[in-house]
Amino acid sequence: xxxxxxxxxDSDYQSLVALFIQLLKSLHNDDKDxxxxxxxxxxxxxxxxxxxxxxxxxxxNALQLLKNSEDENLTQYEKDLIDRxxxxxLNLIDFSVCEEYQLYEEVLDVVGDTEIDFNSDDYDDLLALxxxxxxxxxxxxxxxxxxxxxxxxxxxxMSATDYAVYWTQNDAKVRPWHMALQGYAAxxxxxxxxxIPPIEYNCRxxxxxxxxxxxxxxxxxxxxxxxxxxxxxxxxSVYSESLAKCGRIFGPTHSYFSIKDTDKDMLxxxxxRLREKYYVSAKV
Numbered sequence: 001x002x003x004x005x006x007x008x009x010d011s012d013y014q015s016l017v018a019l020f021i022q023l024l025k026s027l028h029n030d031d032k033d034x035x036x037x038x039x040x041x042x043x044x045x046x047x048x049x050x051x052x053x054x055x056x057x058x059x060x061n062a063l064q065l066l067k068n069s070e071d072e073n074l075t076q077y078e079k080d081l082i083d084r085x086x087x088x089x090l091n092l093i094d095f096s097v098c099e100e101y102q103l104y105e106e107v108l109d110v111v112g113d114t115e116i117d118f119n120s121d122d123y124d125d126l127l128a129l130x131x132x133x134x135x136x137x138x139x140x141x142x143x144x145x146x147x148x149x150x151x152x153x154x155x156x157x158m159s160a161t162d163y164a165v166y167w168t169q170n171d172a173k174v175r176p177w178h179m180a181l182q183g184y185a186a187x188x189x190x191x192x193x194x195x196i197p198p199i200e201y202n203c204r205x206x207x208x209x210x211x212x213x214x215x216x217x218x219x220x221x222x223x224x225x226x227x228x229x230x231x232x233x234x235x236x237s238v239y240s241e242s243l244a245k246c247g248r249i250f251g252p253t254h255s256y257f258s259i260k261d262t263d264k265d266m267l268x269x270x271x272x273r274l275r276e277k278y279y280v281s282a283k284v
Contacts (some may be wrong), residue, residue: 001139009139016134017127023104024116024126036104037270043096043134044274050142051088051243054149055081062208066279077156083246086151086280088166091211091248093274094143097142097267098256103133105260141250144198148243152199155188155244161212163192169204177232178205184229185210194231196242204237 001009019042023035052062062085068074069082106129111278116123137255158164165185168174181195197205238254241247250256 009142013131013135013138016042017044017130020103020130020134024107027107027111027116028113033266036100037273040097040100041274041277042092042272043100043138046138047092047096047142047145048089048145048278049091051149051249052085054146055084055088055153057081068115069279080156082157084149084243087246088145088149088243088249089278090275090280091250093271093278095254095256097270097274098259099133099137101263101267102256103129105126140202144201144203147198147203148249151207151242152244155196155209158188158209159212160188162188163210163212164188164196165208165210166195167206167208167279173204175200175234177234178203180232181205181229192231193242193245193247194235194240195229196244199239200236201239202257263268
C-alpha cells in the first residue's frame with residue numbers, strides 16, 4: 001500500500017472497530033442483530049468504495065447510475081458500467097454480510113453466554129479477531145476488489161475483435177501455475193473468465209490488450225497465442241468468475257459463505273436492506 005492508501009485503510013478499520021465494540025456491548029440483548037447489521041453495512045460501503053474506484057467512478061456517481069439504471073437516455077458505456085456496478089455490489093453485499101457473520105460466530109465461540117469484561121484478556125482476544133477480519137483479511141480483499149474493477153474498466157474498452165494477452169509480473173513472487181499461463185492470448189469473447197485477473201488472492205497478473213489492426217503481428221511473437229490452456233488444478237475456485245464479464249469477484253466456494261441454517265433468515269434480511277440501499281433490490 002502507498003502511505004495514502006494505508007491511511008485510508010486505517011481510518012476505515014477504526015470505524016469498523018467502533019461498530020464492532022457496539023456489537024460486543026449488544027451481544028446479549030435485543031440490539032444484537034441491528035449492531036451486526038451496522039457492521040455489515042459499513043463493510044459493504046468500504047468494499048463498494050473500492051470497486052467504484054477500480055472502475056474509475058466516484059461513489060456518489062456510481063450510486064446515481066444504479067439509481068437511474070432504467071433511464072432510457074443512458075449511453076452504452078453507462079449501461080456497461082451499470083452492469084459491472086450491479087454485479088459488483090450484489091456480490092459484495094453477500095460477501096460483506098457473510099464476512100462479518102464469520103467474525104460474529106468466532107466472537108460467540110469465545111464469549112459463549114458470559115458477559116464480556118472489557119478490561120480482560122478476553123476482550124483483547126476479541127479485538128484481535130476483529131483485526132484479523134477487518135484489517136488483515138480486508139486489506140487483501142479490498143485490493144482484490146479494486147483490481148477487479150480496474151481490469152473490468154479495461155475490459156469495457158475492448159472491442160469484440162481485440163485480443164487479451166495474459167502476463168505475470170515475471171518475478172520470484174509469481175505462483176508457478178500463474179507463470180504457466182503467461183502469454184496466453186484470445187479474442188475478447190473467447191478469453192476464459194477464470195484467467196482474467198485477479199485469478200487468486202493478491203494476484204498481480206495483468207492483461208495486455210491488442211487492438212485488431214496490430215494483433216496479428218504481435219501474436220506471432222507470443223508463445224501461448226494458439227494454445228488451449230487447461231485450468232490449473234491449483235487455482236483457487238473462489239476466483240473462477242470475473243467482474244469484467246459481469247461475474248462475481250468472490251465465488252460461492254469462499255469459506256465466508258458457509259452459514260448456519262438457523263441464521264440464514266437474519267442474514268437475508270441484512271442482504272435485502274443493503275440491496276435496497278444500493279438500488280439493486282429487484283436485480284437478484
